Amino acid sequence: xxxxxxxxxxxxxxxxxFPISSSIVGLAYDDSRRLIYVRNLPGTQLQELxxxxxxxxxxxxxxxxxxxxxxxxxxxxxKECGLAVREADGHLFLDHPNGLIITELTRDGQFVRNxxxxxxxxxxxGLAFDEQDQTLYVLFIRTRRIAEIDLNGTELRTIQPxxxxxxxxxxxxxxxxxxxxxxxxxxxxxxxxxxxxxxxMSGGLIATHNLSAAVAVEGIGGxxxxx
Numbered sequence: 001x002x003x004x005x006x007x008x009x010x011x012x013x014x015x016x017x018f019p020i021s022s023s024i025v026g027l028a029y030d031d032s033r034r035l036i037y038v039r040n041l042p043g044t045q046l047q048e049l050x051x052x053x054x055x056x057x058x059x060x061x062x063x064x065x066x067x068x069x070x071x072x073x074x075x076x077x078x079k080e081c082g083l084a085v086r087e088a089d090g091h092l093f094l095d096h097p098n099g100l101i102i103t104e105l106t107r108d109g110q111f112v113r114n115x116x117x118x119x120x121x122x123x124x125x126g127l128a129f130d131e132q133d134q135t136l137y138v139l140f141i142r143t144r145r146i147a148e149i150d151l152n153g154t155e156l157r158t159i160q161p162x163x164x165x166x167x168x169x170x171x172x173x174x175x176x177x178x179x180x181x182x183x184x185x186x187x188x189x190x191x192x193x194x195x196x197x198x199x200x201m202s203g204g205l206i207a208t209h210n211l212s213a214a215v216a217v218e219g220i221g222g223x224x225x226x227x
Contacts, residue, residue, distance in 0.1 A: 005053065006211060008196055010180065013209035018053035025068040026083030026127070027176075030090060037092060039083040043068030046083075046092065046109055062111040067097030072123060076142070080175035082127030084136060093136060095124040102127070102136065102153070119147070119155045126177025128186070137186065139177040146177065146186070146203065159203035161188065170205050172197060 005020050005027075026039030035056075036049040044066050048056045068081035082102075084093040090107030099120045104112040117138070126139035130148075135156065138147045146159040161170035171191035178187035186199040190208065198207040 008209055008211070010183070010185070010198065011207065013207075015209075015211075018051075020049065020053050023069070025079070025081045026094070028083045028085040028092070028127075029178075030085045030087055032087040033090065037083060037085055039068070039081060039094060041069045042066035043081045043094070043097065048107075059109045061092075061094055061103070061105060061109050063114075064094050064103050064105075065096055070097065072097070076123065078123045078125075078141065080125050082124045082138070082177070084127040084129040086129050086134075087131055093127055093129060095127060095138075097123060099123045099140065102138075104151075115149075115151060116153045117149065117155075118153045121145070121147070125173075125175040126188075128177045128179035130179055131181035132184075137177060137179060139174070139188070141174040144172055144174055146188075159186075159199075161197070161199060161203045161205070163205045165205070170197065170199075170203075 005018055007016050020038060023041040024038045025041055025043055028037045034051055038047045044061050044064055045058060046061050047058045050056060068078060071077055078097055081097060082095045092105045092107060093102055095102050099122050100117055102115040102117060104115060106112060121140040122142040124138055125141040128137040136149050138149060148156045150156060161172050163170045173189035173191060176189045184201050188197045188199060190197045194211050196209040196211055197205055200206055
């Protein structure tokens with residue numbers, strides 16, 4: 001919040017900054033159209049941006065409740081929600097703050113359908129869409145685990161991020177998830193939020209990139225070709 005967004009080129013980790021002035025709670029990149037989508041507080045407003053961060057349009061997310069950036073009934077903070085895009089048709093996927101439902105919208109924000117999460121684990125902090133397998137990856141805030149679900153909401157598997165180099169679980173942040181379907185990589189913010197972690201599709205850490213020691217990164221979107 002209040003900081004420029006960073007584009008990280010994979011695999012060399014080169015970065016560039018671009019300004020986004022809105023209060024982002026979700027971020028996704030549509031590589032086929034070379035467009036950035038952001039979800040703003042309280043989670044019901046969407047913006048379409050060009051690669052330089054310029055806002056092309058702002059529109060509402062139909063039938064998606066507010067609550068991102070708020071507090072759950074049991075006083076659990078939700079700083080982020082999720083946002084994913086399917087490149088084939090530009091459809092967007094947004095979670096509801098309770099983590100029970102993911103709503104599919106057209107690229108103009110029109111309601112398509114609700115996906116009921118079959119095994120909800122509380123609020124969601126990140127979403128990513130796998131173009132290859134046509135599945136969603138969901139980062140749950142409380143468990144910091146990643147679930148792969150199909151478009152009916154059925155959980156196919158759960159990923160526990162790990163660091164094979166030391167044979168231990170990997171501590172990741174509760175917010176932000178991206179995917180590169182072609183490279184078969186997942187992107188997460190590592191604990192403390194100032195490093196980007198590159199995971200294989202089984203959750204094993206394969207690379208890290210430093211971001212900023214001054215601020216925590218709380219949202220990530222991944223594109224197939226960012227350069």
